[in-house]
Amino acid sequence: MKLTPLENWIMDRTGIATKSRADLEAYQYNQLIQTLNYCKEKSLYYKKTLEHIDIDSIQSFKDFVKIPFTDSENIKKNALDFLCVSQSEVKRIITINTSGTSGDEKRIYFTEEDLNHTIDFFQYGMRCLSNESDRVLVLLPGKAYGSIGDLLRKALSLSHTQCIVHGVLTNLEEVTHLIQEYKISCIVGIPMQILYLSRLKSDVFQTYIKKVLLSTDYVPDILVKELRGRFHCDVYNHYGMSEMGYGGGVECEALHGYHLREGDLYFEIIDPQTGESVKDGEYGEVVFTTFHRQAIPLIRYRTGDIARFGADPCACGTFLKTMDKVSGRISNKVLLHNLGEVSLRDLDEAILQFEEVLDYKASIMDGDQLVIELTMSNLYEFENRKEEIIYCIYKRFYFPVHIKLKYQQDNRTPKITNSMIKRKLYDLRTN
Ligand SMILES: [Zn+2]
Known part of the structure; x- marks a missing residue:
């Protein structure tokens, strides 16, 4: 079984010399402190929230849990209060409206460098499943600069992998035609859209599609079982959200949970009621803190997703953590x-x-x-x-x-x- 390509990437990115949790965690601790200092200096929101926190007193991950959580309501209230750069440096704005009610939007901003970090992650993340001989079809939005599809296209071109970014599935016949014309072997998309495509175009799916990467939402087990059982596809799950900079983690060949973008993000699992950390192996809410994010760094951001850290090492042999597939919101x-x-x-x-x-x-x-x-x-x-x-x-x-x-x-x-x-x-x- 192939070792997750994220391992070498993270070692390069963090500059740690050995494959050890202790070294990676020392790096992460330093990054947390840098994020705290950066936020306190540059973001209006964190200036207030961290006003009475003495950052020098945060000596360990244990101390870090003193820092208050951030949640999506905070960003909705005033995203500009989170912004740490001038608006002219913002190269991409994502507006998310989860309720469909106007005024209930959440905005996330990215600088060029923020986007480049995501391309970097996508490049190595996609190597978990694809290689130069694949032809990848992306059923995610890709027209706008810095959109998820645009970043995936750039990432795959760095790996010399042919990639067609179509956008979300709106026309079944058009997508079917693309799969046949380009002999697509690998497809990236939203779980329910992939299910839809596979159920209505099962012949084409069976003939061409060997690998599937499901992204952007919780993935029902029954869907993975069907794609594996009926079409013999390798089904990989990706975990990410806009606030993370789209990407957060991706499964390796063991297909048993995601390895995380540990050089750019620090993940915690907490009890959603008490806010306390839970033990590895126990379910709770996923919380993350960003490193080196320029536009909107986030500290202890509550995702609303339920997952747990795997208690056992992954079969691919990595020293990176494994997070079990998100089990819902x-x-x-x-x-x-x-x-x-x-x-x-x-x-x-x-x-x-x-x-x-x-x-x-x-x-x-x-x-x-x-x-x-x-x-x-x-x-x-x-x-x-x-x-x-x-x-x-x-x-x-x-x-x-x-x-x-x-x-x-x-x-x-x-x-x-x-x-x-x-x-x-x-x-x-x-x-
Ligand atoms: Zn693995």
């Missing part, structure tokens, strides 16, 4: 009045096992009614499968739940303007 779990809990993760596993389902949207309405709109090719399939799907959802819960299924005709004109938007479980209850 905290906000995608809803507590019912009868104390039962509904999560998008459970629904995914119950609903997506039906190959006729192309997508779905789940909402919890008053009276704890679970309304699920299933996107399928035709009404006949829906009527045929309805009872069975309801039964499978029931089976996943250990408590009574009212389920209503609705049919949604597949008419794919996705409104995806930002590829980093995550799927949601909608809690629309008024009481």
Whole structure:
């Protein structure tokens, strides 16, 4: 099994001499202190937040947990307060709106150097799965300068790998044609879009696609199982978000969790209730701090994602940490009045096992009614499968739940303007 290419990259980037956690952690500690000093000096937000913190008293990672968390609400309130450079140095702005409500946007800024660091990560991250003989199709936005697709294109050209950046999937026939014309062997995209493509164009998928990199959102296990089992694809997961500078970590050939961008980011896993660190092997919320980020460095940023550090070393032999695949978002779990809990993760596993389902949207309405709109090719399939799907959802819960299924005709004109938007479980209850 090939050692993760991230290992040598991180050693080069950090300048550590030996493959040791102690050396890497010493580097990370120094970077944390630099980030704290930089933020306190340059960012209005951190100037205030860190006002009463004596940075000299932060002598270890243990002391570092005294520093308050940052969350997305803080950035939403005033992203410019986070900005550490003049606006003329900003080369890319990402606007994220997770709720669809205007005024609820979050802006993330990048300088040229910030973007170059991501290209660097993408170059080595993509080597985990692709090489010069691959032809890579990227189904992520790539038109704008500094967009995720643009950075991937630049990264792959540095590795002399042929790459076509198409943008998100909006036209199935067009994408199918591209796969055939360019004999695409490796595809990068949003999990639910890849599922959609593979289910409607299974022949083409089976003939051409050998490797898949899933990115930008939580990946249901059932999806990975289907791509591996049905199409014999190697399925790699990437973990990242705009706030990280798109990239955070990627799986190695062991396909057992991500190795992280440890030369650029410091990761913690915390108990979301108490804010305390949890032990390796225990689940909690992912928190990260950026190193050398110029425009918007972030300190102890709460991602809202649930994951854990693997307790055992990875089979590829690296000394880098491994983080188990993110198992969902905290906000995608809803507590019912009868104390039962509904999560998008459970629904995914119950609903997506039906190959006729192309997508779905789940909402919890008053009276704890679970309304699920299933996107399928035709009404006949829906009527045929309805009872069975309801039964499978029931089976996943250990408590009574009212389920209503609705049919949604597949008419794919996705409104995806930002590829980093995550799927949601909608809690629309008024009481
Ligand atoms: Zn590994």
